[in-house]
Amino acid sequence: MSDAHDDRRGQIPAIVSSRWGLDQSWTLDAYRRSGGYESLRAALAMTPAQVTEEVKTASLLGRGGAGFPAGVKWGFCPPGVFPRYVVVNGDESEPGTYKDRILMERDPHLLIEGVLITCYAIGATQAFLYVRGEMALAQERIAHALNDAYGAGLVGRGILGSDFSVDVVLHWGAGAYIVGEETALIESLEGNRGMPRLKPPYFPAAKGLYMQPTVVNNVETLANLPWIISNGGAKFAELGAERSLGTRLFAVSGHVENPGVYEVEFGTTTFRELLYDDDYGGGIRLGHELKAFIPGGASAPWFYPEHLDLPLEAGVVGAAGSMLGSGAIVVMDETTDVVKAAWRIVRFFARESCGKCTPCREGTSWLEKILRRILDGHGRPEDVDKLLDICDNISPAIAWPPRQTTICPLGPSAVSPIASAVLRFRDEFAAYCGGTAEVTVPITGKAYLSTPDTVGARR
Amino acid sequence: MARLTAENVTIAAEIIARYPVPRSAMIPLLHLAQEQDGHLTDDAMEHIAELIGVMPAEVLGTASFYEMFKLEPVGEYVVNVCTNISCMLQGGEELLHHLEKKLGVKAGSTTPDGKFTLEDVECIAACTEAPCLQVNYRYFHRVSDYAAEVLIDDLRAGRKAHEVPRHGTLSRIRQRIPADRRAGVALPDDPREPVWLARDRSDDEESA
Numbered sequence: 001m002s003d004a005h006d007d008r009r010g011q012i013p014a015i016v017s018s019r020w021g022l023d024q025s026w027t028l029d030a031y032r033r034s035g036g037y038e039s040l041r042a043a044l045a046m047t048p049a050q051v052t053e054e055v056k057t058a059s060l061l062g063r064g065g066a067g068f069p070a071g072v073k074w075g076f077c078p079p080g081v082f083p084r085y086v087v088v089n090g091d092e093s094e095p096g097t098y099k100d101r102i103l104m105e106r107d108p109h110l111l112i113e114g115v116l117i118t119c120y121a122i123g124a125t126q127a128f129l130y131v132r133g134e135m136a137l138a139q140e141r142i143a144h145a146l147n148d149a150y151g152a153g154l155v156g157r158g159i160l161g162s163d164f165s166v167d168v169v170l171h172w173g174a175g176a177y178i179v180g181e182e183t184a185l186i187e188s189l190e191g192n193r194g195m196p197r198l199k200p201p202y203f204p205a206a207k208g209l210y211m212q213p214t215v216v217n218n219v220e221t222l223a224n225l226p227w228i229i230s231n232g233g234a235k236f237a238e239l240g241a242e243r244s245l246g247t248r249l250f251a252v253s254g255h256v257e258n259p260g261v262y263e264v265e266f267g268t269t270t271f272r273e274l275l276y277d278d279d280y281g282g283g284i285r286l287g288h289e290l291k292a293f294i295p296g297g298a299s300a301p302w303f304y305p306e307h308l309d310l311p312l313e314a315g316v317v318g319a320a321g322s323m324l325g326s327g328a329i330v331v332m333d334e335t336t337d338v339v340k341a342a343w344r345i346v347r348f349f350a351r352e353s354c355g356k357c358t359p360c361r362e363g364t365s366w367l368e369k370i371l372r373r374i375l376d377g378h379g380r381p382e383d384v385d386k387l388l389d390i391c392d393n394i395s396p397a398i399a400w401p402p403r404q405t406t407i408c409p410l411g412p413s414a415v416s417p418i419a420s421a422v423l424r425f426r427d428e429f430a431a432y433c434g435g436t437a438e439v440t441v442p443i444t445g446k447a448y449l450s451t452p453d454t455v456g457a458r459r
Numbered sequence: 460m461a462r463l464t465a466e467n468v469t470i471a472a473e474i475i476a477r478y479p480v481p482r483s484a485m486i487p488l489l490h491l492a493q494e495q496d497g498h499l500t501d502d503a504m505e506h507i508a509e510l511i512g513v514m515p516a517e518v519l520g521t522a523s524f525y526e527m528f529k530l531e532p533v534g535e536y537v538v539n540v541c542t543n544i545s546c547m548l549q550g551g552e553e554l555l556h557h558l559e560k561k562l563g564v565k566a567g568s569t570t571p572d573g574k575f576t577l578e579d580v581e582c583i584a585a586c587t588e589a590p591c592l593q594v595n596y597r598y599f600h601r602v603s604d605y606a607a608e609v610l611i612d613d614l615r616a617g618r619k620a621h622e623v624p625r626h627g628t629l630s631r632i633r634q635r636i637p638a639d640r641r642a643g644v645a646l647p648d649d650p651r652e653p654v655w656l657a658r659d660r661s662d663d664e665e666s667a
Contacts (some may be wrong), residue, residue, distance in 0.1 A: 048656055082652050083645035095543045095582040123656035126645035133527045134583055136596040139630035146634050156640035164655045165642040169477045170634045174486050175526030177581065191485030193524035210480060210647035253545035253586035260587050298544060328586065330545050344547050348581050
């Protein structure tokens with residue numbers, strides 16, 4: 001790596017992780033001592049429209065999974081329709097994903113400040129902070145932080161002596177992956193079973209919580225706002241490349257020397273750097289070789305060694321047939337039984353399917369049962385093609401981006417691990433099932449069709 | 460069994476008052492009931508239905524959707540071992556099997572003394588700290604077989620009580636909104652524009 005590159009890395013600010021190492025980082029004292037709530041003060045000196053403009057200038061992509069620009073999302077609230085709500089999606093559950101929980105546990109005030117800036121900008125009069133049920137410590141830290149912030153006049157009526165007033169209510173879930181989908185999250189917040197709503201017409205910005213305009217943003221997305229307001233959207237947009245600006249948190253797990261959560265420059269850092277550099281993943285665990293890696297959570301099609309030089313840029317990764325999703329990179333070395341890995345991910349989707357749409361409810365559980373049968377040594381030579389045929393029924397043409405026969409993307413997500421494992425490691429399936437693991441189902445997703453010789457990896 | 464105690468009814472009222480629509484308090488109230496009894500009883504669910512003005516069946520309908528709500532009694536300690544992909548790659552399944560042996564029960568069941576329920580769970584967001592587990596939703600990271608055994612012994616002997624409350628208790632800190640600081644709920648049928656937005660627009664008009 002060139003010195004120039006190292007120099008640049010040294011200049012990348014920690015936008016969302018700067019306090020993680022501080023003593024008692026979650027307290028109001030620690031937060032204010034390190035500049036906390038000054039961005040809120042600055043925002044209140046601006047007009048709401050100016051705040052929105054800064055966020056649009058920053059081109060902040062949502063960090064939850066879908067990667068939609070936050071400022072644009074805010075703009076979808078129909079003019080003149082009130083009340084408006086802000087709902088924070090803190091239901092982090094995508095396998096491999098571990099960054100919102102750290103943010104909530106170690107820097108809850110940063111999130112609260114981001115929520116307040118959002119409420120001010122869009123004119124929301126109440127905000128709900130939906131934290132995943134299993135995250136007891138995050139709930140405690142946020143409750144504590146909110147109580148302190150109310151006491152200090154930072155939340156509630158007449159914030160910092162202004163005419164801006166909003167209650168921020170801590171709400172929490174009870175164990176359901178699907179609730180991370182924004183319309184399911186709203187259903188859950190209304191006290192219902194967490195089943196997604198059909199879009200259209202139920203785009204939250206237009207018809208969200210209680211059928212009112214609602215902005216649903218991910219925890220990490222909101223945590224970027226204080227920095228953007230203090231430093232300006234343009235400064236944020238100087239970092240990163242193409243569509244992927246600023247910095248971003250990536251959790252690197254699985255077979256690397258240093259599993260961890262790293263904040264890196266978005267859009268320019270490559271998978272190779274993140275997986276192999278000593279500052280980050282530190283390479284594949286001793287004496288082993290990279291077999292495959294999942295670039296964006298369990299829903300993402302897998303990447304292979306030929307993809308290592310791709311940058312962590314949403315557009316580039318999308319064009320290569322996968323996604324950065326929720327910033328979760330799972331690394332598998334050559335000892336990994338990919339049939340088992342695919343089964344384990346599919347079992348997750350089968351368990352977490354809400355049951356509303358038939359292709360997902362039936363399809364995911366059939367896939368899981370067939371894979372289980374294969375692993376148990378009762379696989380049949382035609383099983384591999386059957387798996388893909390079921391995938392094709394859930395998501396026609398096994399394409400990327402996936403086509404949907406369902407209300408939400410959960411069903412099509414179960415296709416990714418199967419198509420990824422089967423097409424690249426067909427001999428492993430053949431070893432389990434006998435025969436040649438013939439595939440007749442047409443497949444179009446680019447990452448699935450990747451071969452070790454693919455040079456398309458270079459920009 | 461048990462309806463909510465008088466103390467919990469007070470807490471419930473405080474929770475309900477934070478929402479524009481009472482039904483939104485459903486999940487927090489179910490957690491409150493589970494905190495009280497360790498699992499959800501029919502009486503508690505009926506009581507919640509009364510408090511938020513819905514049918515008891517609707518409360519059951521919501522409760523039965525979510526993994527964390529237990530409609531049958533569970534152990535004092537619910538041990539959730541993650542076996543999803545990142546943990547599987549680092550020995551999560553082996554850890555689960557080790558605990559099955561240690562506790563003498565299969566995943567999904569409770570020890571005869573009612574102390575432990577063992578569960579094989581999906582990703583709990585500690586992927587870089589695999590293999591991981593939770594006891595009553597408190598995290599334990601990078602757990603070796605040996606560490607898991609010590610943990611069980613400690614729990615059994617009551618040596619972890621400060622760290623791991625009994626099943627049902629999530630956050631030990633409650634949000635409190637002081638009356639004098641309260642902005643108030645945003646009722647869905649209140650179409651008034653927030654003052655700070657209206658001010659902004661009138662400023663624009665003046666300058667125009």
